[in-house]
Amino acid sequence: MTTQRFRHLAVALLGVTVLPLGLVACGNDSSDGADPSTTAGDPGSTASAPKVTDAWARPGTAGGNTAVYMTITGGAEATKLVKVELPSGTASSVELHETSVSGSGSSTTMKMDEGSEMGGMDQGSGAGSSMSGGMMGMKAVDAIEVPADGTVELKPGGYHVMVMDLQKDLTAGESLPVTLTFEPGGTVEVTATVREP
């Protein structure tokens, strides 16, 4: 079957190229946030302040937690996102968080022949891993680095703005004003759309 043969070829080729690809294209560690679709050279953005696009918040209910995501494109100089604020009365607290694979023994190599389409999050939970490997968890981070002229994605399974103990429901279709503080760079105001992913 030709598809099968193509697959073997692709797997064989991958075997040769997986190392550089893992670094360049796949972004094995979500903390790099390097999505191939948005890093493909954007020489136009040389403004000094970071640019924030595609801000969205997951719907949530009062008393629960939720998260805000966005894409941050750095300006001419590197900066750090250090603080995120929401309008008062939205939530008890807001933190910067990172989700990562935190189990032990998570270095098991994912076998490509398992036919997965998964990106970088799967090393620990892939077919060869032990039962306890590859648990996921999230922890607070002090800051999210934004490289000069680089892009950082806050997205499910990686960095997120953790919104804790909502004081009110967040319903799809609403707008949520978000104030981001960069060091250096000052504050940037954006509006996140509340929507399902």
Added chain:
Amino acid sequence: MQDVKSASIPRRVATVVVVAVLTAGWAAGCGGGDTAGSSTTAAEFSGYTRTPAPSVASVTLPSADGTEVGFAASPGGVRLVYFGYTSCPDVCPTTLSDVKRAIASLPEADRPKVSVDMVSIDPARDTAEKLTQYVTTFVPTGVAVRTDDDARLRAAARAFGADYEVTPGADGNPEVIHTAELYAVDDQGRVVLIWPFGTARDALARDLRRLLAGERPRGVAGPSTTPRPTADPSTGQPAS
């Protein structure tokens, strides 16, 4: 002169090969995240399976309304089981959203064949009411499953291959880590397919359709088997 010309051709060929390799690698290896497209060949399931497929036929846990829940699917159906917690704002709702959309993408007649259970691994905070509200937000027929008996919960999780840890956090909020996988159980109570977090949404929907059609991954006995390369001997994993 001749040297220059003859050297330039292989270089061009090399460029083409590099591009081809990059493209193949991209298609097969990347596409992570829930927004990624679907580019693998149709012959493969995107989820993986353990061999032999774990049986959870004898596992039961209490549902939020107090009745005991078994995990085998209805005849010909698929039961999707997830071990998570409601304070989870990132990983759990991503998977449950994908489940919701995967079910919605099925032909209407097939949707009732899929049932969804969310088992709380943080029952201290997840009250029955909270858990029910959470899971039914995504799937109206979803079943909230919880027990305060940690030994039972742990044994059930182990049967699926799931693990979790809830530890007191520095700021007073518990720190939770868990195996963020989605399990598909068939009507014999076998975990026939496992989707790690990060499985593309389309891939999940496609796998689900195939499971409902009676297809099974290699290594899981079923009405149809899909040929696959054998396992990498270096990992020591059995091939079937």
